[in-house]
Amino acid sequence: MLTLTHFLVLAGLLMSIGLAGIFINRKNIIILLMCVELILLAVNLNFIAFSHYLGNVEGQIFVFFILTVAAAEAAIGLAILVVLFRRRQSINVDELDSLKG
Amino acid sequence: MENNLVEQDMSIYLAIVLAPLMGAIIAGVFGRYISRTMAHQVTIVGVAISAALSLLVFKHFALEDMTTINETIYTWMVSDGLHLEVGFLIDKLTAMMMVVVTFVSLMVHIYTIGYMHDDSGYKRFFSYISLFTFSMLMLIMANNFVQLFFGWEAVGLVSYLLIGFWYTRETAIYANLKAFIVNRVGDFGFILGIALVAMTFNSLDYQDVFAASTLHTESTIALFPGTHWSTITVICLLLFIGAMAKSAQAPLHVWLPDSMEGPTPISALIHAATMVTAGIFMVARMSPLFELSPVALNFILLIGAVTAFFMGLLGIVQNDIKRVIAYSTLSQLGYMTVALGASAYAASIFHLMTHAFFKALLFLAAGSVIIAMHHEQDIRKMGGIRHYMPITWITFLLGTLALIGTPGFAGFFSKDSIIMAVHASQLPGANIAYLAILLGVFITAFYSFRLYFLVFHGQPRMDHHTKADLHETPKVVTVPLILLAIPSVLIGALFVADMVFGDFFGAAIMVLPEHDVLATLAKDYHGIIAMVLHSFKSLPFWLMLAGIMSAWYLYMVNPSLPEKLSQRLLIIHKVLLNKYYFDDINSTVFAGGARQLGTFLSRFGDTQVIDGWFVNGSAKLVAWFSSIIRHIQSGYLYHYAFAMMLGLATLLVLLLTTVISH
Amino acid sequence: MTEAIIFYLFSTVAVVSALMMISVRNPVRAAFYLVLSFFASAIIWLLLQAEFLAIVLVLVYVGAVMVLFLFVVMMLDLNIVEKESGFTRYFPIGIMLAAITFFSIYYVLGQKESGMDVFQSQPLSTAASHVEGYSNTKELGKLLYSEYVYAFEIAAMLLLVAIVAAISLTYRRRPKTRHQNPDLQVSARHEDRIRIVKIPVEERK
Numbered sequence: 002m003l004t005l006t007h008f009l010v011l012a013g014l015l016m017s018i019g020l021a022g023i024f025i026n027r028k029n030i031i032i033l034l035m036c037v038e039l040i041l042l043a044v045n046l047n048f049i050a051f052s053h054y055l056g057n058v059e060g061q062i063f064v065f066f067i068l069t070v071a072a073a074e075a076a077i078g079l080a081i082l083v084v085l086f087r088r089r090q091s092i093n094v095d096e097l098d099s100l101k102g
Numbered sequence: 103m104e105n106n107l108v109e110q111d112m113s114i115y116l117a118i119v120l121a122p123l124m125g126a127i128i129a130g131v132f133g134r135y136i137s138r139t140m141a142h143q144v145t146i147v148g149v150a151i152s153a154a155l156s157l158l159v160f161k162h163f164a165l166e167d168m169t170t171i172n173e174t175i176y177t178w179m180v181s182d183g184l185h186l187e188v189g190f191l192i193d194k195l196t197a198m199m200m201v202v203v204t205f206v207s208l209m210v211h212i213y214t215i216g217y218m219h220d221d222s223g224y225k226r227f228f229s230y231i232s233l234f235t236f237s238m239l240m241l242i243m244a245n246n247f248v249q250l251f252f253g254w255e256a257v258g259l260v261s262y263l264l265i266g267f268w269y270t271r272e273t274a275i276y277a278n279l280k281a282f283i284v285n286r287v288g289d290f291g292f293i294l295g296i297a298l299v300a301m302t303f304n305s306l307d308y309q310d311v312f313a314a315s316t317l318h319t320e321s322t323i324a325l326f327p328g329t330h331w332s333t334i335t336v337i338c339l340l341l342f343i344g345a346m347a348k349s350a351q352a353p354l355h356v357w358l359p360d361s362m363e364g365p366t367p368i369s370a371l372i373h374a375a376t377m378v379t380a381g382i383f384m385v386a387r388m389s390p391l392f393e394l395s396p397v398a399l400n401f402i403l404l405i406g407a408v409t410a411f412f413m414g415l416l417g418i419v420q421n422d423i424k425r426v427i428a429y430s431t432l433s434q435l436g437y438m439t440v441a442l443g444a445s446a447y448a449a450s451i452f453h454l455m456t457h458a459f460f461k462a463l464l465f466l467a468a469g470s471v472i473i474a475m476h477h478e479q480d481i482r483k484m485g486g487i488r489h490y491m492p493i494t495w496i497t498f499l500l501g502t503l504a505l506i507g508t509p510g511f512a513g514f515f516s517k518d519s520i521i522m523a524v525h526a527s528q529l530p531g532a533n534i535a536y537l538a539i540l541l542g543v544f545i546t547a548f549y550s551f552r553l554y555f556l557v558f559h560g561q562p563r564m565d566h567h568t569k570a571d572l573h574e575t576p577k578v579v580t581v582p583l584i585l586l587a588i589p590s591v592l593i594g595a596l597f598v599a600d601m602v603f604g605d606f607f608g609a610a611i612m613v614l615p616e617h618d619v620l621a622t623l624a625k626d627y628h629g630i631i632a633m634v635l636h637s638f639k640s641l642p643f644w645l646m647l648a649g650i651m652s653a654w655y656l657y658m659v660n661p662s663l664p665e666k667l668s669q670r671l672l673i674i675h676k677v678l679l680n681k682y683y684f685d686d687i688n689s690t691v692f693a694g695g696a697r698q699l700g701t702f703l704s705r706f707g708d709t710q711v712i713d714g715w716f717v718n719g720s721a722k723l724v725a726w727f728s729s730i731i732r733h734i735q736s737g738y739l740y741h742y743a744f745a746m747m748l749g750l751a752t753l754l755v756l757l758l759t760t761v762i763s764h
Numbered sequence: 765m766t767e768a769i770i771f772y773l774f775s776t777v778a779v780v781s782a783l784m785m786i787s788v789r790n791p792v793r794a795a796f797y798l799v800l801s802f803f804a805s806a807i808i809w810l811l812l813q814a815e816f817l818a819i820v821l822v823l824v825y826v827g828a829v830m831v832l833f834l835f836v837v838m839m840l841d842l843n844i845v846e847k848e849s850g851f852t853r854y855f856p857i858g859i860m861l862a863a864i865t866f867f868s869i870y871y872v873l874g875q876k877e878s879g880m881d882v883f884q885s886q887p888l889s890t891a892a893s894h895v896e897g898y899s900n901t902k903e904l905g906k907l908l909y910s911e912y913v914y915a916f917e918i919a920a921m922l923l924l925v926a927i928v929a930a931i932s933l934t935y936r937r938r939p940k941t942r943h944q945n946p947d948l949q950v951s952a953r954h955e956d957r958i959r960i961v962k963i964p965v966e967e968r969k
Contacts, residue, residue, distance in 0.1 A: 003768055005883040006873055008812070011775045013873075015782055015801075017866035020747055022786030024858025027740035031791045031837055035798050038829070039782055042805055045817075053812040054888060058903050062912055064817050065904070068824060069919045073926035075829045079836045080930040086840045087936075094739050101737030740854075751861050754868045761877050 008050035016043035030092050034078055041071050112173055115190045115243065118155045118200065121148040122207075122235035130229030141225040145232040146211045152235065153204035156197070163197040164600075170609065172245050172309055184300060191245030191308055195451065195610035198601075199242040199383060202458045203376050205589075207235045209582040210371040213466050216578035217367055217473060223267060230267070231371060234260040238376050242383060247296045247306040250384070254292065254348065257377045258285050264372060265364040274363040281357035288347020288354055295340030298323070302333050312390040312612070319394050338391055338398035342405075345381030349435050352409045356684050358432055359416075362424040366469030369424055374431045374465050375458035382438045382454050386447040390612040393445065399617075400531050403443025403524075407535035410436025410542045412682065417549035419668075419678045422479045423468050426553045430505065431461055433542060437520050440535050445617035446523035452594075452601045453516035460504035460513055460590040466583055467498040470575045471557060476568055481553060486562040490572040495558050497583040502554050504590045506547040506646050509634045512594030517543070518633070519602045519623070521642055526619040543642045547649025555657045595630050603627045771811060778804035791837045799830050813894075816901040 019040035026032040045064045052060025086092050125148030129141040136144070162168040174189035211231060218227050237260055241253025266278030296306070302318055303311045315334065322330040345351070350358040361373045372378070385392060385402070392398055410433050417429035434457050441450035472479055474491055488495035504513040521543070524536045562569055574580065600606040603624040613620075627633065637643045656664050668675040680686065778801045785797035802825050809818040873880050908916050 003771055003811075003888050004886065005888060006880075007771065007775075008808070009873055009883070010870060011778070011808070013866050013869035014779055015805075017862040017869075018779065018782045018786060020750075020865055021858045021862035022782075023740075023743050023747065024854045024861065025786055027743070027854060029789075029791060030739070031833065032786070032794050033739070033743075035785060035794055035833065038825075039785070039798065039801065042802065045821075046805060046808070049809055049812050049814045049817065053814070054883075058900075058907055061814055061817055061900075061904055062907055064814075065820070065908070066915065066919055068817075068820060069923060072824055072829055073922055075832065076926050076930045077933070079832055080933040082836060083839065083934050092840065097739060098737035101735060747861055751864050751868075754865060758868045758872060761872060761875055 005050055005054045008046060012043045012046040012050070014043075015046065016040050019043065028094050030082065030094055033094075034075065034082075038071065038075065041067060112171075112175060112190065114155055114159065115171075115192060116175070118152045118159070118204075119236060119239045119243065121151040121155075122232045122239070124148055126229045126232035126236060129225050129232065133225040133229060136225070138224050141228050142211070142215050145228040146208070148232055149204060149208045149211050149235055152239070153201075153208045156200040156204045159192065160197045160201045163192075163194045164606075174245070178248075183304060184306065185246075186248050186306070187246055188249055189245040189307075190243045192243065193610040194607050195383075195386065196242055198451070198455060200239065202455050203235065203238050203242065206375045206458055206462045206586075207231065207238075207371060209462065209466070209586055210367045212578055213370075213469070213582040214365075214367045216576050217469055218365065221365075227264075227267065227365065230260055230264050231367070234264070234372060234377070238380070241380055245308055247299060247308075247311075251293065251296060254344070254380065254384075255289065257372070257380060258282070258289070258348070261285075261361070261372050261377055264368045265361045267364050267368070271363065277357075277360035277363040281361050284354055284357040285347045288344045290343075291340045291347075292344025295337050295344065298333070298337050298340060302337065308387070315390050315394060332395065332397070334391060335395040335397045338388070338395045339401065341388060341391075342381075342385065342398060342402055345384050346405065347381075348384075349378050349381030349439065350409075350432055351381070351405050351435065351439055352412065353684060355409060355413060355432050356681075356688060359425055359428045359681070362422070362428050366424065366465060366472060369428070370462045370465030370469070373428065374461040378431065378435060379438070379454045379458065382435070382442065382450055385439075385442045386451050386611055389447050392442070393612055393614045393617060396529065399443050399445060400529050401443070403440055403527070403529055403535050404531045406436045406439025406441075406443055407531070407538035408436070409433070410440060411538040411545070414542050414545040414549065416678055416681055418545070418552065419675065421482055423471065423481050423484075423553065423557065424465070424479055426481070426549060427461070427464050427468055430464075430546065430550065433546060434461065434505070437517060437539060437542070440524055440539055441520040443535070444520075444524045444527040444529065444532065444619055445613050446520060446527075446602075446620050447611045447613065448607055448620055449516065449519040449523050449602050451607070451611075452597065453513075453520055455597075455601075456504070456512035456516045456590070456594050459586055459593060460501045460511075463497060463501040463583060463586040463590050464505065466579070466586065467494050467501060470494045470579050470583065471498075473575050473579065474572055475564065476571070478564070478568065481556045483564050484557045484562075485560040485564070486558070487572070488558040491574045493574060493580045493583060497580075497587045498558065499554065500587045501590055502550045504594075506550050506649065507543065507642065508646070509637045509643065510591075510595065512590050512592065514637070515594035515598040515602070515630075515633070518637060518640075518642060519598070519620075522623050523619045526622050528616075540641060540645065544645040544649045547646040548653050551650045551653035552657055555653060559658060560661070598630065598633070599627070767811060771808065774804040774807045777801075778808070792834065795830055795833045795837065798833075799826050802826050802830070813900060816904050 016039075019036045022036035022039065023033055026036065045067055048060045048064045048067075052058065052064075082092055085097075089096070122145070125145035128136070128144045133141060171190065171192040174185075174187045176188040178186045178188065180186070211228070214227065214231065218224050221227065234257060237253050237256030239253075241250060241257060244250040244253060262278050262282045265281050266274050268274045299311060300306055302321070303314050305311055305314075318333055321333045323333045323336055325331050325336065343354075347354040347357075358373060358378065362369055364373070392402075413429050413432035413436060417426050417433065420426045420429060434453070438450045438453050438457070441447070441453065470491065471484070471487060471494060474487070474494075475484065478484075500511075504511040507514040507517040521536070521539055524532055524539060527535075564572075597606075602620060615621075656667075677683070781797045781800040781804065785794045785801065788794050788797065802821060806818040806821045809821065873883070875881060
């Protein structure tokens with residue numbers, strides 16, 4: 002029998018993979034962004050699982066807004082990447098240290 | 103019935119106060135839009151309204167015996183039951199002061215047209231003197247300490263502005279700064295006194311305070327822990343410190359001679375007739391408080407005696423026409439103060455009034471001479487002027503006779519009353535004070551006639567150019583002189599019976615029966631004629647005559663003698679020339695000390711502690727801290743991500759341990 | 765039983781493709797693995813009866829966002845030669861952190877003290893089963909357009925701002941290109957175009 006725990010463990014697993022991905026691919030900024038998307042997916046899964054468990058649709062409303070924000074974030078993030086690349090001919094994270102104190 | 107109507111109507115008093123203020127505002131703020139003529143017209147009309155209404159009020163009080171008016175017009179604020187208000191207390195004392203102030207002020211306004219004719223600050227000057235009239239009226243008409251303090255400070259401000267009227271002269275700037283600082287010392291005491299009044303009586307209204315004053319005769323205050331001081335005495339002494347600065351009593355007198363840097367009309371109005379008498383007026387007004395403190399009265403008596411005698415001496419060695427009269431003013435203020443100390447408030451106020459007229463007259467006449475001499479003030483360069491300026495000569499002579507107390511003149515009645523009152527006083531210091539003011543009569547006569555002879559008699563000593571141009575001054579100058587000469591001669595005889603020996607002031611002045619020296623004297627008073635006749639048999643008259651004769655001998659008969667005398671008495675002469683070294687002591691001990699303290703505080707306190715430790719120190723601390731913390735800020739994205747994740751993991755583990763521990 | 769099979773199958777797909785995504789070097793491949801992971805998740809969402817969101821996930825994420833990723837990757841002309849640099853150095857730490865995170869979540873879920881052990885014993889849905897003709901989309905829509913209408917509009921504004929921001933960030937004005945200016949074209953008058961010059965008549969010599 003499937004229980005809520007199954008879904009929650011799956012979500013935890015996905016999120017941990019996303020976290021690990023951020024470490025492993027610390028040089029590649031595009032994959033970093035993808036990892037963030039993966040983490041968001043895990044969060045959304047949690048919301049939907051609880052929404053189903055409690056029989057309350059409002060959790061799904063939340064997911065809806067998260068998707069919206071994530072889409073906007075991805076669009077702007079990628080736009081910034083494009084501008085960055087245009088200016089420096091590189092998106093190598095090692096070279097992006099202008100914020101150094 | 104008519105009296106009641108007038109009593110109800112406060113607008114007349116408001117008009118008296120506000121008319122000069124309007125004039126001052128129009129001439130001052132809108133000065134650039136109006137002509138010079140317009141400026142003096144508008145201010146003179148303002149003061150004339152004030153003077154006319156004051157006369158009316160005086161008539162109500164003096165002839166129709168109106169009852170005292172005490173009303174609040176406006177409440178500024180109420181703080182913890184303490185009312186700060188604007189209000190008028192009008193009684194006979196106030197009414198008399200109002201007449202003196204507005205009348206002298208009006209004369210000075212008119213006189214100024216002539217004196218300041220060629221000055222570029224003409225409109226500014228008119229604005230200032232009208233503002234002064236307003237401030238002085240606020241001071242004397244106040245019914246509470248706050249308004250008194252307002253007027254007190256406002257007249258001080260105008261005095262400051264007018265001493266420094268010719269602000270391009272360095273000496274004028276020095277003089278007004280000096281006046282301001284010395285008055286600050288007095289005002290500090292004054293406001294402390296007011297604060298103590300507020301603390302003790304929880305009210306600043308005269309009536310409340312006076313009514314409650316007898317309840318506090320036994321109360322004490324601990325100025326230093328463990329000591330007990332009579333509250334009333336402390337209040338009186340503090341208030342009198344304010345009066346000492348304002349009325350130029352030793353040792354806070356040093357500003358008054360220097361204030362002669364201002365234009366002469368101002369010397370007449372502010373530094374002789376009205377403002378400097380504010381201290382005298384204040385003490386008389388506070389008589390219900392001062393009467394309760396014999397210690398304060400004795401202090402006042404001695405200060406007054408010292409001032410009257412020693413400041414008179416200084417008048418002998420001065421060569422500036424205005425400074426001689428300034429020292430005479432100091433000495434006469436000393437007389438008034440002595441009378442206050444002897445509880446002869448009425449005599450003091452009476453002398454204040456007569457002095458206002460004849461001293462204003464002397465100053466304005468001196469100013470007339472100065473105009474004719476093309477602003478030369480050194481009496482060694484004058485002489486024989488009586489032939490050229492008859493009106494000035496006669497009026498000056500009348501003023502001088504009034505000043506030295508020639509029997510029959512105004513000054514005689516007031517000054518003789520004071521001398522007799524002090525003689526009758528039972529206070530411990532009364533004997534010394536009596537001696538001092540008795541000798542003061544001789545000195546007064548001596549320096550007054552020295553001045554008179556040097557200026558108006560003898561050989562002309564001015565240069566040819568000035569001499570050729572010497573002539574009587576215009577009517578705007580001489581008419582005020584004549585108008586002032588009339589009260590200088592007559593006013594003493596007219597009012598002495600009522601003011602000094604009668605019960606003119608009534609409830610305005612409170613004297614305890616055991617202090618009431620004037621009541622003792624009143625028993626021996628048998629009319630003006632008798633008083634004049636009696637004086638010929640008394641000591642003051644012969645001292646005065648001796649003063650005149652010695653001045654005549656030294657400066658008319660044998661003019662070379664003063665030089666030899668000053669050689670012989672070199673040390674005394676030097677001490678007198680240096681004004682007892684008061685200025686030197688002040689500038690080295692007080693000013694120099696304050697400056698050194700300031701330098702020390704600036705170097706150590708400000709530069710090192712505040713700037714070095716607090717201001718720059720905190721900045722340096724932040725810089726040091728951030729220079730360490732900045733190493734965390736690598737700029738690499740993955741470092742920040744790492745930090746976030748580490749934080750997340752830490753939080754999760756923390757959550758876990760709390761869950762487990764449950 | 766069928767549900768369990770579907771769950772295990774697609775969650776395996778999602779987890780494995782997520783693992784692949786973080787381990788491949790090539791961003792294009794990573795993007796495709798992520799797409800696969802999204803697809804699997806969408807099916808799991810279907811299991812949870814969130815039909816509308818499952819479709820949205822596929823349409824918006826797979827159809828738009830991931831395509832955007834691919835576009836950018838191709839546009840940027842990335843140099844994927846420097847592969848191995850730094851991969852191994854942070855690998856253990858990353859794995860460790862992820863493991864700590866996962867196991868603490870896992871532990872909490874099974875604990876009695878946290879009150880989450882009830883999730884294991886209860887059936888997936890505690891609510892009554894839906895009636896005939898129930899529509900997840902309709903229910904969501906009702907809520908969105910009534911109770912959450914302000915948030916919905918704000919979200920719309922957010923998207924608009926994102927569009928404007930993305931365009932204005934990436935828009936490049938090329939000074940050398942020639943283009944028309946309709947404004948100038950419309951306001952032009954014939955006096956500006958033709959100049960009539962009077963030439964004095966000269967006699968032929």
